[in-house]
Amino acid sequence: MASVGAAASKAARICFNSHCKEAKPEAAPVRKGWRLRSGEYADLCDRCCGNYEQGTFCETFHSDDAGWRNCESCRKRVHCGCIVSNQAYLLLDAGGVECIACVRKALVSAPNQMRPSPSFLPLQQASERPKDLPTKSWNQMSSYPGQWRQMPKIWNLSNQTELQRRISYEFDRPSSSEKLISGVRPSICVPEKKADDLSERMAFSSLSHHVVRDRYVNGNNGLDSVSAFNTYHQEERNVDGTPDSGHPRGETDPLSVRKGAMPPPSSVSSSGVNFEVYPGSSVSTPAPPVYVKDESPSPMVGLSAPYALSRDSNDQSRLLANQPAGQTTQSLGKQLFLTPNNVNDSNADSNFQMRNGRPKVDSRGRNHLLSRYCPRITSEELQQISGDSNSVITPLFEKILSASDAGRIGRLVLPKKCAEAYFPPISQPEGLPLKVQDATGKEWVFQFRFWPNNNSRMYVLEGVTPCIQSMQLLAGDIVTFSRIDPEGRLVMGFRKASSISTEQENQPNRNGSSFATLSDANNRNNAIETIANTSMRPSKGATEPKSSINAEDQANQSNFDKTGFIQKDGPGSKASPGPSKRKGSALGSKSKRLRIENEDSIELKLTWEEAQELLRPSANPPSNVVVIDGHEIEEFEEAPVIGKPTFFSTDISGEIRQWAQCENCSKWRKLPADALLPFRWTCSDNKWDQERASCASPQELSKEEFAALLPTNNGVSKKSKTKVENETVEVSDGLDTLANLAILGEGEALPSSSQATTKHPRHRPGCTCIVCIQPPSGKGPKHQQTCTCNVCLTVKRRFRTLMLRRERRQSEKEAEKKQQLIQSSGMPPQVVDQTVPANNNNNLPSATATPEKLVNEDVTLEEESEQKPVMTAVATSLSPVKATIDLNIQPEREEEPSQPRDLTDIPNSRGWLPRTDTEGEAAE
DNA sequence: ATGATGCATGGAA
DNA sequence: CTTCCATGCATCA
Numbered sequence: 008m009a010s011v012g013a014a015a016s017k018a019a020r021i022c023f024n025s026h027c028k029e030a031k032p033e034a035a036p037v038r039k040g041w042r043l044r045s046g047e048y049a050d051l052c053d054r055c056c057g058n059y060e061q062g063t064f065c066e067t068f069h070s071d072d073a074g075w076r077n078c079e080s081c082r083k084r085v086h087c088g089c090i091v092s093n094q095a096y097l098l099l100d101a102g103g104v105e106c107i108a109c110v111r112k113a114l115v116s117a118p119n120q121m122r123p124s125p126s127f128l129p130l131q132q133a134s135e136r137p138k139d140l141p142t143k144s145w146n147q148m149s150s151y152p153g154q155w156r157q158m159p160k161i162w163n164l165s166n167q168t169e170l171q172r173r174i175s176y177e178f179d180r181p182s183s184s185e186k187l188i189s190g191v192r193p194s195i196c197v198p199e200k201k202a203d204d205l206s207e208r209m210a211f212s213s214l215s216h217h218v219v220r221d222r223y224v225n226g227n228n229g230l231d232s233v234s235a236f237n238t239y240h241q242e243e244r245n246v247d248g249t250p251d252s253g254h255p256r257g258e259t260d261p262l263s264v265r266k267g268a269m270p271p272p273s274s275v276s277s278s279g280v281n282f283e284v285y286p287g288s289s290v291s292t293p294a295p296p297v298y299v300k301d302e303s304p305s306p307m308v309g310l311s312a313p314y315a316l317s318r319d320s321n322d323q324s325r326l327l328a329n330q331p332a333g334q335t336t337q338s339l340g341k342q343l344f345l346t347p348n349n350v351n352d353s354n355a356d357s358n359f360q361m362r363n364g365r366p367k368v369d370s371r372g373r374n375h376l377l378s379r380y381c382p383r384i385t386s387e388e389l390q391q392i393s394g395d396s397n398s399v400i401t402p403l404f405e406k407i408l409s410a411s412d413a414g415r416i417g418r419l420v421l422p423k424k425c426a427e428a429y430f431p432p433i434s435q436p437e438g439l440p441l442k443v444q445d446a447t448g449k450e451w452v453f454q455f456r457f458w459p460n461n462n463s464r465m466y467v468l469e470g471v472t473p474c475i476q477s478m479q480l481l482a483g484d485i486v487t488f489s490r491i492d493p494e495g496r497l498v499m500g501f502r503k504a505s506s507i508s509t510e511q512e513n514q515p516n517r518n519g520s521s522f523a524t525l526s527d528a529n530n531r532n533n534a535i536e537t538i539a540n541t542s543m544r545p546s547k548g549a550t551e552p553k554s555s556i557n558a559e560d561q562a563n564q565s566n567f568d569k570t571g572f573i574q575k576d577g578p579g580s581k582a583s584p585g586p587s588k589r590k591g592s593a594l595g596s597k598s599k600r601l602r603i604e605n606e607d608s609i610e611l612k613l614t615w616e617e618a619q620e621l622l623r624p625s626a627n628p629p630s631n632v633v634v635i636d637g638h639e640i641e642e643f644e645e646a647p648v649i650g651k652p653t654f655f656s657t658d659i660s661g662e663i664r665q666w667a668q669c670e671n672c673s674k675w676r677k678l679p680a681d682a683l684l685p686f687r688w689t690c691s692d693n694k695w696d697q698e699r700a701s702c703a704s705p706q707e708l709s710k711e712e713f714a715a716l717l718p719t720n721n722g723v724s725k726k727s728k729t730k731v732e733n734e735t736v737e738v739s740d741g742l743d744t745l746a747n748l749a750i751l752g753e754g755e756a757l758p759s760s761s762q763a764t765t766k767h768p769r770h771r772p773g774c775t776c777i778v779c780i781q782p783p784s785g786k787g788p789k790h791q792q793t794c795t796c797n798v799c800l801t802v803k804r805r806f807r808t809l810m811l812r813r814e815r816r817q818s819e820k821e822a823e824k825k826q827q828l829i830q831s832s833g834m835p836p837q838v839v840d841q842t843v844p845a846n847n848n849n850n851l852p853s854a855t856a857t858p859e860k861l862v863n864e865d866v867t868l869e870e871e872s873e874q875k876p877v878m879t880a881v882a883t884s885l886s887p888v889k890a891t892i893d894l895n896i897q898p899e900r901e902e903e904p905s906q907p908r909d910l911t912d913i914p915n916s917r918g919w920l921p922r923t924d925t926e927g928e929a930a931e
Numbered sequence: 932a933t934g935a936t937g938c939a940t941g942g943a944a
Numbered sequence: 945c946t947t948c949c950a951t952g953c954a955t956c957a
Contacts (some may be wrong), residue, residue: 409949409951412950414951415934420951421949424948436937458937458938460939461939461946461947463947463948469936
């Protein structure tokens with residue numbers, strides 16, 4: 008067909024329609040029909056072209072042909088047997104086909120919940136019409152009036168530009184290009200299109216080959232789906248003289264470039280677009296990229312995201328797998344995963360270089376991206392995102408959420424260059440719907456648009472609130488945008504602010520993944536839930552039942568352990584931020600506002616439980632015991648270090664065991680309950696069990712036994728532990744920030760300088776404005792007293808706990824006074840036995856508590872935490888070895904009146920010493 | 932009154 | 945100085 012197509016271009020002026028064969032006068036204008044595999048278009052006579060454009064071509068000429076099927080929805084006849092019709096239907100996962108009109112209707116009815124049924128979805132049912140589709144209702148994309156049984160107009164002239172944009176947009180996908188390079192697929196030169204903004208795109212890239220991958224549904228009786236890659240040769244593209252350089256989209260107003268470069272469709276020349284077909288694709292049914300026609304300049308684009316209807320990663324994997332004859336899976340393999348190194352500021356580009364094997368010159372956007380937007384996503388994360396599929400992840404950029412971004416307005420401001428570099432070009436402010444998948448595989452549709460601003464543009468993603476909330480993101484957290492190839496799906500990941508600070512801390516011994524929970528594709532949902540559950544953010548999601556720990560957790564345990572939140576989120580990281588790329592670039596470089604938000608966010612996340620559980624005396628243990636106000640305080644010369652998280656179990660004999668995982672081999676070793684481990688503990692440090700003092704030694708317990716050890720959680724490992732701890736941490740976090748505000752609520756605003764006013768100057772830490780206080784549901788700013796949301800319930804529970812504790816303290820105090828009276832009346836002061844297991848990690852009470860218990864019994868946690876040692880010379884803190892000295896009985900501390908406090912004080916008031924629970928709840 | 936929308940402003944880089 | 949972008953705020957529904 009390719010040859011035919013080539014021949015059809017100019018030579019024989021005979022209608023390309025074999026059923027017609029009407030001769031065309033030499034001078035007759037080319038009337039383009041469907042696109043041929045060559046990329047050219049069938050040269051049709053007027054009549055046939057009319058049929059084609061009206062969508063009646065198949066009915067007219069193919070009515071007797073095989074391949075007619077009925078739409079599963081409307082039962083309308085759909086021709087599934089020819090190139091002309093191959094865009095007119097979708098293959099359903101469950102079998103059968105659905106006409107494009109029904110597909111579109113379905114989409115319209117559930118725009119944000121992409122239906123998983125069709126294997127593939129053509130590029131969004133035509134584009135949205137900016138004028139007809141106010142952004143307000145963009146997510147309710149209405150049906151388009153046109154006939155969609157066939158999609159002849161996809162390729163008609165008016166649509167060239169969008170196609171080009173799309174192609175050009177996708178060309179800029181290095182991974183794809185590699186696929187191409189490494190591929191052996193036949194390549195067919197496609198004469199087509201001028202550059203217009205394709206040239207813009209290309210200008211950013213020095214790729215000698217670019218691939219456009221467009222999934223389309225082929226016409227093999229609807230039985231096969233074929234994906235095609237379009238290859239684009241930049242050099243050839245330049246043949247037509249379209250400037251391909253000097254217009255990095257990030258530097259030139261795309262609009263102007265676009266306008267200037269927009270060629271009349273008829274002038275499309277045969278510069279080189281290679282149209283590649285997967286080996287398994289049917290040669291007889293090549294198809295253009297799925298690009299649904301519309302006059303509108305703004306088709307729904309999501310890279311190829313619109314194709315990916317799958318709601319979860321499995322679907323995506325399946326999607327790949329479903330492709331016939333080992334298309335992508337075969338050709339893509341894993342060849343294109345990012346380099347194993349972190350993609351950080353300095354090497355983000357080089358990574359891509361490495362992948363692309365070409366100089367850095369190009370990478371238009373990336374090259375021009377401010378460092379703070381450079382994705383720090385790691386290969387580990389990438390693979391986690393891509394899972395076991397053969398997908399290739401291309402990190403695009405990331406952004407620290409501002410208060411506005413994370414607020415309820417639902418508008419995420421996109422860095423201009425990033426938006427222009429990685430998102431489809433938009434010429435209208437209304438932009439276009441953009442499908443983005445989150446790490447769970449859930450698909451969202453945002454409106455990607457811009458606002459004119461100072462002769463420039465301000466790009467925003469609208470409608471992100473649900474997504475942000477589902478990810479439980481707050482200002483200061485980071486969202487990352489990546490692209491999954493070959494699907495071309497946009498994936499939106501995230502990183503919590505807390506994990507950022509630790510990322511840098513643990514850089515040396517980690518692979519850099521702070522996702523930690525973004526495990527493989529199959530586990531993605533669970534994984535993300537793990538993240539979700541670890542953060543008691545005020546969100547619906549937090550209250551949803553999760554089975555976040557499952558068997559797969561175990562499989563991933565070592566991975567998780569390396570990136571465990573506890574480990575990562577140690578207070579040390581916060582206490583001594585140290586030089587970090589993030590601080591220096593992403594966080595600190597741009598905006599004070601941003602930095603404040605972020606620091607605040609980070610600091611608020613670091614609760615005293617979290618900190619104390621990991622604090623260890625420094626390597627130089629000598630300490631002085633000083634007596635201050637009658638209290639023995641162990642004083643350390645050096646600041647504490649971060650200890651290793653462990654978990655405890657009780658064996659049959661009732662003996663408490665501590666379990667720690669080797670940093671190197673990830674094996675779990677049984678240790679005495681009072682063992683005190685350094686942060687990076689390895690088997691060789693196992694002085695308690697010489698037999699297992701080497702990584703070569705087998706693990707004492709199998710995973711199953713581990714599971715049995717803690718029957719309440721099959722995750723058992725530190726992962727569960729970590730999760731639990733995180734949950735604890737986040738509970739406090741959420742409480743201390745949002746929940747406290749919630750309790751204060753009802754008009755009782757904090758007496759803070761950042762108190763919300765009608766004229767809101769700035770969102771500062773502690774700000775109680777609507778933007779800064781994200782309510783659990785995201786609906787409505789306030790927590791009513793009767794609110795039963797997770798946060799409020801927890802707050803109330805904690806409040807009860809506090810009150811109980813105070814009562815108890817009071818009674819203890821009284822008892823102590825009595826005793827002191829007795830003592831002062833003759834008996835010498837007696838030092839109570841306070842020898843405490845230096846098991847700072849978890850004190851014994853918690854040792855017997857299962858993680859689940861810990862999670863569920865807030866009271867337990869708090870009781871424990873009161874007794875946790877704090878290694879510090881600060882008089883108000885506890886000595887690690889005298890931990891049970893109940894210094895909390897200091898009336899001035901424990902009993903100090905609860906004063907509402909400016910939250911801004913909290914982070915700054917404690918240095919490396921974590922805020923105490925008392926402090927935290929003082930706001931009550 | 933409230934939320935949505937889109938432009939304007941001004942701080943920061 | 946320009947550009948970016950966070951967010952203020954006017955306007956509208």
